[in-house]
Amino acid sequence: MHQIEQDLGTRLEWVAVDHFNTGHPHxxxxxxxxxxxxxNLVIxxxxxxxxxxxxxxxxxxxxxxxxxxREIIAAGQREIAQERFTAIDRRLMRSLDENGLASPWHAHPTEQSLRAGRLGTLARMGLAAEEAKGRYRLDPALEDTLRAMGRRGDIIATMDERLRARPDIVPHDYVIxxxxxxxxxxxxxxxxxQTGEHHDRRYLxxxxxxxxxxxxxxxxAAQLDHGRDNAMVRVSATPVQLRDADRIIAEVAAANQGTYSIDRHLKYDPSATQRFAxxxxxxxxxxxxxxxAVEWSPDGSWKIAPxxxxxxxAWERDRAAKRPVEVDILSDRPLEQMVRHNGVTWLDEQCVAAKPERLxxxxxxxxxxxLNQRRQWLIEQGLAWGEDGAARYKPNMLASLRQRELRQVAGQLSQDLGLDYAEHRGGRIEGxxxxxxxxxxxxxxLIEKSREFTLVPWRPVLERQIGRQVSGIERAGTISWRFGRGRSGPEIG
Structure with missing residues (x-):
């Protein structure tokens, strides 16, 4: 850094950290x-x-x-057969002739030997074709293809390194x-x-x-909750699609000179509710x-482009490129702990699923x-029975297990808080x-009221209401919340 200060002609304030959290210490x-x-520091x-x-x-x-x-030549020779984008490839691409053809010829014999060897490798890989004696047409996607192959090689190396302690998992079973x-x-x-720290990309x-x-x-995926080690998860592609709301917004804006607002929406569609808008x-x-893609105005309206x-x-595609998958946690518990867990587990859901996972x-x-051990446990608990060599499950099995776990957690909370637990049975919630x-x-x-508390399904709108008075009413299995002591506060569905 002292040398850089001399080059730039200024003292620098800097910090450095050594990282050993990837396969390449840096x-x-x-x-x-x-x-x-x-x-401003300009470099x-x-x-x-x-x-x-x-x-x-x-x-x-x-x-x-x-x-x-000898070391320089050896390093170049190692690049000849590599399945990744190399310095030799870069030099070949820079030296194309007027017809767009690459040639191994070079004034330095060592460089000519490296180029000839690399062109032969590219030809065998189908990324170069000899059109004339010693003249090759490079594949237009050569760089992208080789970089993708390099990434694949890096991933395989990462899997080998991270799974070294699991000799039962063999590379033959690897899938990217x-x-x-x-x-x-x-x-x-x-x-x-974590890989590619400059972009904070992560992997499972x-x-x-x-x-x-x-x-x-x-x-x-810095904000993604992708579970602990041994958690059961489902991984699916991030959807790239328009929503009905997008089409409605465009429709309302088109009828209002490219402007959308709640008032304009309700006027355009009298059947719409405030909550819907x-x-x-x-x-x-x-x-x-x-x-x-959209622009907000201080008056609360939105400018919507044609x-x-x-x-x-385009925004959805960009979002999917940054976070290509969605990860749903099926169970934070390891498979072995699900067998006798007194609550709903992924195994239970598989037992009653119309299309269980192929195993x-x-x-x-x-x-x-x-699954076999879990079925036996369910039979012992009176939640299932055996019939003709198969297990049959009570219709309310999942609900019963869910209530068991909820009451168990509530009992522990009751001891910790010194409050009675009041089970929510529908209707109004206040506290x-x-x-x-x-x-x-x-x-x-956890909603506390006087000397008791209740537990109701959590929603993100409650995140900023900790310690505040809330009230809600359950309709069709969904709770609409009001915040503040008065009954005229904003309703959040």
Missing amino acids: THIVLRGIDDRDQ AREYISRGITMRAAELVNLDLGPRTT HDPARAAPLVGRVLVRG ILEATDGHTHYVDLGS EAHVRRLEAIRRGSD DHLDRVL QGSFGARVREA TYRKAVQVGTGKYA
Whole structure:
């Protein structure tokens, strides 16, 4: 860094950290963007892309000595057969002739040998075709193809490294999950990791019920809750599609000179409710947070472009590129703990599912064994019975298990809080919202009133109401909430 200060002619404020959390140990350096004259620190693009690397190489040479000719040649020869984009490929692409053809010819014999060898490799890979003696036409997608192959190789190496302690999992079973082509996956989380730190991309390695071990790119998923190790999860592609709300917004705006608002919506469609229109505003707010496809005005209205639907679809595609999959936690409990758990488990849902997961491979066999043990436990609990060699389940089995777990959690909370538990049986809810409580894979809101409390299904709208008075009424299984002590507060459906 002292050398960089000399090159830039200013003192620098910086911090550095060594990272060993990926397969490639590395160092991050963060510079303060102000020079020693309190002006913006400006660094030439060329210095960032090449100059810093050259300075680092000079310092390494001082410690270790310069690379010998033999080492340089050996490094180049290793690139000849690599299934990734190499420095030789870059030089070939820069030296195309007027007809767009690549040639191995070079004034330096070593470089000519490297180019000839690499062109032969590319031809065998189907990425170059010899059109004349010593003249090759490179595939237009050569760089993208080789970079994709390189990423695949890196992923396989990562899986080998992270699964080293699992000799029962062999590379033959590795699959790199492609959400655009593959069906949803169900499996157990073996590994969680991070790659491409500059973009904060994360991944999971799943042992799936299809008998394979899958590498799943989560994308920029810092906010995704993808479960603990050994959790059971479902992975599905992030949908890229327009919603009915998008079409309605475009329709209302088209009838109002490109402007949307709740008032305009209600006037355009007298049958719409306030709550229905507010849901459309929330959709617009979500789009605005992630793009410039819509524009909010201080009067509360929204400017909607004539090509609104195209813009929304582009935003959806961009969102899916950043987060290509959705991860649903089926159970935070390991498979072995589900067998005798006194609450609803993924195994129970599989028992009564019309189309249960296909179980293949060694993990599928373990799931089958766990299912058999769970069925036996359900029979012991009086929630199922055996008939003609098969298990039959009570119609209210899942509801009974859910209530068991809820009462168990409520009993522990009652001891901790010194309050009685009042089971919610529908109708009105009033009290102070204290916190969210995890019950199995579901969340419940703890509502305290006087000397008792109740637990009701949690919703995101409660997040900012901790310690505040809330009231709600349940209609058709959904609770509409009001916030504040008065009865005229805003209603959130």
